[in-house]
């Protein structure tokens with residue numbers, strides 16, 4: 001049995017004040033004995049504060065990106081040791097916004113996954129196709145390419161042991177256009193199969209989240225699918241009630 005996981009990706013949103021209110025509401029609503037692991041991923045500058053606010057709860061802290069390099073002369077970057085230092089457990093990697101807007105390619109994302117795992121942090125690795133790729137029947141080829149860069153190397157395969165995958169069709173992110181539970185399940189099953197071809201035990205235990213316009217109103221249906229082990233939540237993670245409904249839908 002895979003314990004579901006729900007991660008809230010705040011992206012570049014919020015203020016100290018809104019972060020405090022959001023965390024207080026989520027902490028109270030999640031309570032103890034949650035049926036899913038819950039992770040909150042605020043912007044870097046709020047990580048420390050959110051970590052203190054989360055004390056006494058089982059909610060984990062995640063970051064939205066990290067450098068693949070160790071500490072040193074890399075102006076503007078954040079290292080794995082800094083994230084560990086402020087109490088992070090997870091890091092979102094390869095989000096489509098990072099791939100599209102900041103030029104992160106499969107090779108760089110793979111380096112980050114490997115560096116993160118070596119540091120003892122857990123990657124939440126995002127994969128997913130663009131609308132045009134889906135429409136031209138390339139979904140599986142794109143997702144396979146994004147995974148194979150890790151599956152085909154010894155270090156990559158080792159890093160996947162501690163990784164959570166998030167399937168996020170790019171056309172569904174922030175658009176209100178959710179993949180149907182069947183569309184999502186098909187790709188999740190494909191991802192699990194692809195991993196099984198290298199490591200059957202890993203395929204069985206790895207958690208595969210769905211992301212892309214998940215809301216309180218569609219989470220139950222999505223999470224009911226066999227290979228969907230929770231969600232990576234953008235917009236709805238900024239709304240206490242909606243995010244809590246999603247957390248409670250993951251059983």
Ligand code: PGA
Nearest residue numbers: 173174212213233234235
């Ligand atoms: P969304 O974002 O829930 O707002 O579609 C998901 C994500 O980008 O992780």
